[in-house]
Amino acid sequence: MKSLIKIFAIAVVLISAVSCQENGRPNYQFMPNMYESVGYETYSETAAFRNGVEAQLPADGAIARGHMPFTIPNTLEGYDEAKQNLMNPLDSTLIDFNKGKELFDIYCGICHGTKGDGQGTLVKREKILGVPKYDDAGRNITVGSVYHTIYYGKNAMGSYKNQLLDEERWQVSAYVMKLKADLEK
Amino acid sequence: MKQVIHRKFSKNIFRLAIVILLAFTTSISAQGDPAKGKALFNSNCAACHQLDKKMTGPALRDIESRLSEEGLDKEWIHSWVRNSSGLIKSGDDYANKIFNEYNNVPMTAFPQLSDEDLDNILAYTAEKKAEPAPEAAAAAGAAKASGEGDGISNKIILGALVVLFGLLAMALILVRQTLNRFAEAKGVDVKESSGLPLWKAFVQNQFLVLVTVVFFLLVGAYYAYGFMMQVGVDQGYQPVQPIHYSHKIHAGDNGIDCKYCHSSARVSKTSGIPSLNVCMNCHKSIYEVAESTATPEHSKEFYDGEIQKLYKAVGWDDTEQKYTGESQPVKWVRIHNLPDFVYFNHSQHVTVAGVECQTCHGPVEEMEVMYQHAPLTMGWCINCHRETNVKVKDNDYYTKIHEELSKKYGVEELTAAQMGALECGKCHY
Numbered sequence: 001m002k003s004l005i006k007i008f009a010i011a012v013v014l015i016s017a018v019s020c021q022e023n024g025r026p027n028y029q030f031m032p033n034m035y036e037s038v039g040y041e042t043y044s045e046t047a048a049f050r051n052g053v054e055a056q057l058p059a060d061g062a063i064a065r066g067h068m069p070f071t072i073p074n075t076l077e078g079y080d081e082a083k084q085n086l087m088n089p090l091d092s093t094l095i096d097f098n099k100g101k102e103l104f105d106i107y108c109g110i111c112h113g114t115k116g117d118g119q120g121t122l123v124k125r126e127k128i129l130g131v132p133k134y135d136d137a138g139r140n141i142t143v144g145s146v147y148h149t150i151y152y153g154k155n156a157m158g159s160y161k162n163q164l165l166d167e168e169r170w171q172v173s174a175y176v177m178k179l180k181a182d183l184e185k
Numbered sequence: 186m187k188q189v190i191h192r193k194f195s196k197n198i199f200r201l202a203i204v205i206l207l208a209f210t211t212s213i214s215a216q217g218d219p220a221k222g223k224a225l226f227n228s229n230c231a232a233c234h235q236l237d238k239k240m241t242g243p244a245l246r247d248i249e250s251r252l253s254e255e256g257l258d259k260e261w262i263h264s265w266v267r268n269s270s271g272l273i274k275s276g277d278d279y280a281n282k283i284f285n286e287y288n289n290v291p292m293t294a295f296p297q298l299s300d301e302d303l304d305n306i307l308a309y310t311a312e313k314k315a316e317p318a319p320e321a322a323a324a325a326g327a328a329k330a331s332g333e334g335d336g337i338s339n340k341i342i343l344g345a346l347v348v349l350f351g352l353l354a355m356a357l358i359l360v361r362q363t364l365n366r367f368a369e370a371k372g373v374d375v376k377e378s379s380g381l382p383l384w385k386a387f388v389q390n391q392f393l394v395l396v397t398v399v400f401f402l403l404v405g406a407y408y409a410y411g412f413m414m415q416v417g418v419d420q421g422y423q424p425v426q427p428i429h430y431s432h433k434i435h436a437g438d439n440g441i442d443c444k445y446c447h448s449s450a451r452v453s454k455t456s457g458i459p460s461l462n463v464c465m466n467c468h469k470s471i472y473e474v475a476e477s478t479a480t481p482e483h484s485k486e487f488y489d490g491e492i493q494k495l496y497k498a499v500g501w502d503d504t505e506q507k508y509t510g511e512s513q514p515v516k517w518v519r520i521h522n523l524p525d526f527v528y529f530n531h532s533q534h535v536t537v538a539g540v541e542c543q544t545c546h547g548p549v550e551e552m553e554v555m556y557q558h559a560p561l562t563m564g565w566c567i568n569c570h571r572e573t574n575v576k577v578k579d580n581d582y583y584t585k586i587h588e589e590l591s592k593k594y595g596v597e598e599l600t601a602a603q604m605g606a607l608e609c610g611k612c613h614y
Contacts, residue, residue, distance in 0.1 A: 023423040023556065026522070028416050035417070037525040042455045045516075053514050076289065106442040118228065121440045128470050130232030138294040155233050155241040155290065158466035163448035 067166055074152040079145060086144025090170050100175030103168055107160055108176070116179030128156075134180040141180065146173040217301075217308025225306050229295060236310060239506055240470070242287060245310045255279055263303055268294045417524070423556035424518040428498070429491045430555075434478060437550035443542045450531040450542070458517050461499040468495060472503055482553070520557050521546070527563075528612050538601070539576050544569075570606040574598040 029035045040046055040054040049056055063069050072078045072086065088095070105114055111131045113119040118131040132139060141149075150169050153159040164172060226234075233241035252262060257279060265272050265280060269292040272280040284291065298306075368374075387393060435441050443450070446463050450456035472492060479485040496503055500512040523529050534540045543549060547558025559565060575598070577583045590599055605611065 023421050024425060026422055026424075027419050029524075030417055034526055035522075035524040043458050043517075043519070051514070076291070106444050107448075110439075110441055110445065122467070125439060126227075127439065127475070128467065129227045130230055130234075132229075132232065132293075136293075137297055153466075156470050158462060158469065160466075162460065163445075163463065165452065 070151055072148060078152075079148050079154070082148035083142050083145035086142075086147060088143050088147075088170050088174055090167070090174065095174045096171060097175055097178060099168075100171040100178075103164065103172050104175050104179075107163055108172065111157075116176065116183060130156075133183060134176060135183040141176070143173050143177050146176045217304035217306075217311075219305070219309045219312050221302075222305035222307070222309030225298070225302055226309050229298070230306065233292070237314060238472075239504070241290065241506070242292060243283070246314065248310050249307045250311070259303075259307070262307070263300065265292070266294075266298060266303060267296050270294070418560050418562055419520075419522065419557050420560040421556055422520055423554055424520065426518055426555070427515050428494045429483070429487070431483075431488075432549045432552045432555055434474075438478075443549070444535075447542075450535045452532050452536070454530045454532070456531045456535075458519075461495065461512070461515065464495055465499055465501065468492060469501070472496075480553075520555060521561065523561060526613055528614065537580075538573075540573075566612070567602075567607060570601040573601050575601055575604055 040048075042054070044054045045052055046054045048054075058064065072082050109120055111118075111120040111122050111128055112134070113123070113131075116134040118133045120131065122128045123131050134141060147169055149157065150160045150164065150172060152161075161169070230245070234243070234245045236246040237244055249259065249262065252258075261272075261277075261279075269280065269284075273284050273291070381389075435446075436443060446459040447456045448459075448463075474485055474488040474492070476485060478488060495501075498513050498515050500509045501507075502509050534545075535542070545559050549555065549558075575583060575587065577587045577599075586604070587599055590603060591597065594603055596603070600606075
């Protein structure tokens with residue numbers, strides 16, 4: 001009878017040791033002050049700012065280094081202006097369709113389709129519907145209107161200006177016009 | 186003669202067929218074919234319109250009958266669809282009213298849609314709203330019940346086993362007691378263990394004690410080493426996130442590229458937690474999950490609730506289709522954490538080296554709940570640097586140094602380690 005109690009006690013100890021495996025919280029650290037950054041980590045919480053987060057918006061009117069401000073406004077008139085007057089600042093030697101395709105397939109192809117025919121994976125799976133073809137006559141897109149749409153978004157499409165850099169947006173716009181030309185063939 | 190008759194006969198049949206065909210097609214164009222209309226609606230209209238929900242444009246269920254109440258006929262709809270801005274400029278009252286109601290966003294013109302196409306689309310919009318099929322609900326209920334049934338039956342089996350073992354133990358104890366009683370009754374002397382107890386014999390044998398002590402020391406050292414080595418290693422870390430985001434649904438089933446959301450992995454040190462506007466690129470349109478997305482563990486209601494959490498955090502009013510301006514940050518729990526004394530740059534690995542995300546992060550596209558796949562220890566980093574060849578193809582930056590170094594080491598292809606990826610100062614400074 002006594003040995004039964006002993007076996008039971010050992011089993012309890014072993015089970016409790018095994019059940020300490022807990023994936024919901026991080027492990028112990030040897031020297032936390034060498035692991036945890038003194039400076040703010042990206043996206044960390046901090047009391048330094050009023051809303052408690054480290055990631056802050058730049059001050060109004062600030063222009064990040066290496067970026068050019070985009071002066072055309074997010075309005076219908078702005079869209080028309082971009083459609084008619086905005087040209088690609090990259091000349092033909094700087095336009096790289098390989099790079100454009102790579103970025104297009106990541107950010108646009110999922111809805112617009114890798115050929116620009118509006119048949120992306122999300123459309124085929126009926127998650128998002130009504131994605132237009134690039135050669136749609138009623139829209140008649142130009143490189144300027146494409147850039148404006150990438151920058152601000154349009155109707156159900158969101159803005160992609162924080163996922164693509166200035167130059168990358170122009171590469172993608174140029175690639176979109178290539179796809180449009182291919183579709184119109 | 187016969188031939189001629191025959192030809193005439195076939196000609197007659199041909200004519201008859203044409204007449205029948207024409208009659209049939211006109212009957213279709215008069216009524217409109219909802220099935221064709223659905224296809225047209227999904228490819229042309231669904232970007233901005235839904236049948237029962239306000240999107241960029243108004244809901245379109247029964248639009249024809251609703252507009253006829255306003256005194257507008259089919260012709261008005263046709264001219265609106267083909268050229269809405271022209272209709273607005275012509276000073277049409279209702280056209281201007283709608284235009285102003287929807288924030289002066291003009292509808293794209295669809296001059297390519299024929300009368301027949303428009304009739305088909307209107308036929309589709311005139312269809313009655315499909316009630317959620319009770320059979321499907323019942324089937325789902327049954328599936329749920331059977332799922333619960335499995336859990337219950339498992340528990341029953343386990344419980345039965347426990348009871349069985351309990352009974353066995355009881356039986357053994359009872360048997361022992363009865364045997365003892367028999368022995369007493371018959372006068373048989375049950376011998377207690379003779380001579381020295383086992384543990385006393387053990388203590389007296391010094392060699393055996395030494396061996397046992399050494400054995401326990403070694404075992405202890407083994408486990409102590411194992412325990413010490415896993416301190417600070419978070420492999421398998423799987424915290425509960427504030428919004429249940431399934432990488433399996435997004436990256437796996439729908440095939441969205443990792444870099445769509447983690448776009449800064451291409452160009453910066455951190456791969457980045459996507460800001461909520463990236464979610465809203467798709468979830469502005471996707472306000473509920475499909476029935477087929479639901480799994481036995483997570484129901485459709487559960488996933489829809491998670492999308493509502495997103496709307497609340499980003500401040501999106503789904504019925505009014507606009508932002509309220511009241512947003513709150515989502516406290517995502519960071520999983521992959523390198524110690525402060527290590528420098529790691531995502532763009533260096535993703536863009537320059539062309540390493541797949543899955544090499545370090547594991548099969549993320551299969552993870553319903555994200556966890557840390559790799560140990561992220563120094564040994565693990567170094568091992569990969571030793572084994573991975575540098576991709577120099579189409580990378581002029583490396584051509585010259587690669588040629589010189591491969592001559593120096595006498596190898597065809599350089600590993601990252603031979604390019605200096607083992608130097609302390611590359612990661613620790």
